[in-house]
Amino acid sequence: MxxxxxxxxxxxxxxxxxxxxxxxxxxxxxxxxxxxxxxxxxxxxxxxxxxxxxxxxxxxxxxxxxxxxxxxxxxxxxxxxxxxxxxxxxxxxxxxxxxxxxxxxxxxxxxxxxxxxxxxxxxxxxxxxxxxxxxxxxxxxxxxxxxxxxxxxxxxxxxxxxxxxxxxxxxxxxxxxxxxxxxxxxxxxxxxxxxxxxxxxxxxxxxxxxxxxxxxxxxxxxxxxxxxxxxFDTAPPPAAPAPVVAAPAPLPARSYLVFFDWDASALSARARQIVAEAAQASTHVQTTRIEVNGYTDNSAAHPGPRGEKYNLGLSNRRADSVKAELIRDGVPASAIDIHGYGEAHPLVATGPNTREPQNRRVEIILH
Structure with missing residues (x-):
């Protein structure tokens, strides 16, 4: 037993x-x-x-x-x-x-x-x-x-x-x-x-x-x-290949252009309308960051190096005006980065000391 x-x-x-x-x-x-x-x-x-x-x-x-x-x-x-x-x-x-x-x-x-x-x-x-x-x-x-x-x-x-x-x-x-x-x-x-x-x-x-x-x-x-x-047959069955999942393509950035009068940083009625469209778009798409970049043409109220410095400040004032309008339209201030580039990066190439309306602008970029 x-x-x-x-x-x-x-x-x-x-x-x-x-x-x-x-x-x-x-x-x-x-x-x-x-x-x-x-x-x-x-x-x-x-x-x-x-x-x-x-x-x-x-x-x-x-x-x-x-x-x-x-x-x-x-x-x-x-x-x-x-x-x-x-x-x-x-x-x-x-x-x-x-x-x-x-x-x-x-x-x-x-x-x-x-x-x-x-x-x-x-x-x-x-x-x-x-x-x-x-x-x-x-x-x-x-x-x-x-x-x-x-x-x-x-x-x-x-x-x-x-x-x-x-x-x-x-x-x-x-x-x-x-x-x-x-x-x-x-x-x-x-x-x-x-x-x-x-x-x-x-x-x-x-x-x-x-x-x-x-x-x-x-x-x-x-x-x-x-x-x-x-x-006798101990080889494990071949593992199914892992599915290849393509990384989602990044969404293209959306941009809006706001134009200004010569030597001015105040927003026109049309400019406020464009800023409002940008603010509304930022709530409907997955936006991680908003860039507000200011520019001027290469003409200046003050000629010479003093004029370049003046234009750099003017581009920052234009960017500040757009940022303030975005905030009034409901965009959090922490989501907005501003930059002023002065005469750099013109939209339209011109000769020196030329007033060009399309270069007097602020570009709003939704990332």
Whole structure:
């Protein structure tokens, strides 16, 4: 009992989550393993004719601890489903007070054959668990040959080999080892053989040398196993290329021109109308900054260097007039930057000391 509990605990510990992603099998794999076999107690029924009377004796046959081994080749479909062909071998010894008149039964019991299994790997990520463990469940059907050889305390013996249908249920977990494609498996299986040893297929040798007909009830094997599984195709599927998202093109700056009379910084009615349009536009588009740049033509009320200095001041006064009008139209003062450039950057190229109305301006730029 302690051995069975230890093996069951090993299976449960194998399913404990760790800190990596589990492997999904796609393509061919092989699986080899073995472990503990517990065969349930069986009833042997011996039918014979004695003195013209049909008689039947029942014998309880107990199985001692046994072992099992298996090997399989399978294919994973990449979506959790797997199919495999398995060869298996089961072995246990017989012991116990079995015969109707008491006494121990000695002998051996073994089965061998194959199964076709269908299994499903459970992706723990769908439950929010990212671990290197993959629980799985499955079922299989196949054919097993079983050999029984029992010697009863009465001196009678029972032996024979017969094959028949078998089925199994599977539950377990696979753990990634860190080696690509290699996993450790821990699993429990229950194998059943319904009526495979009925209908007089075994001979029972009695003390008088006669051979009678013997049948055995439904057989159950409980298996606790560890194994190694290797998947050949371990290359991860190619990641889908990340979509290329083009950076949004910056919005073009919008500009408005306000013109002034010669040697003046006061706004005309038309100039106030243009400033109002600029102020309204700044509330309808995503504006991060408003530039207000003042300019003059290259004529001056005072000639020479003194005139250039005068024009620079005049351009700043024109920019200040436009800023004040923008603020009156609801634009925050903190959003406005003003600059005066004097005679620099003319809109229209002219000769020296020329009065040009288009160069006497303020440019409002919405960024």
């Amino acid at each position: 302690r051995l069975r509990m230890a093996l069951l605990a090993t299976t449960l510990m194998a399913a404990a989550p760790a800190v990596a992603s589990a492997t999904t099998i796609t393509g061919p794999y092989v699986d080899l393993g073995g472990g503990y076999d517990l065969t349930q107690t069986q009833t042997f029924k011996n039918k014979y004719n004695e003195d013209g009377i049909n008689t039947a004796d029942k014998y309880k046959v107990h199985h001692k601890n046994g072992w099992t081994g298996y090997g399989s080749f399978g294919w994973g479909f990449g979506n959790g489903l797997r199919a495999e062909i398995e060869g298996t071998y089961l072995r246990s010894n017989l012991d116990g007070n079995s015969s109707p008149n008491g006494g121990h039964t000695r002998g051996k019991d073994s089965s061998y054959g194959g199964f076709v299994n269908v299994l499903y790997d459970i992706d723990l990520k769908q439950f929010g668990i990212d671990a290197p463990v993959t629980p799985f469940i499955g079922a299989g059907a196949g054919y097993l040959w079983t050999q029984e050889h029992a010697n009863f305390a009465s001196g009678e013996s029972f032996k024979g080999t017969r094959g028949g249908f078998a089925y199994q249920a599977i539950v377990g977990a696979a753990i990634d080892t860190g080696v690509p494609g290699l996993q450790v498996t821990a699993q429990y299986r229950m194998i059943g053989q319904p009526g495979s040893f009925r209908n007089g297929q075994f001979g029972f040798s009695a003390e008088n040398g006669s051979t009678n007909h013997t049948s055995i009830d439904h057989r159950f094997n409980h298996l606790f196993m560890l194994g190694l599984r290797y998947a």
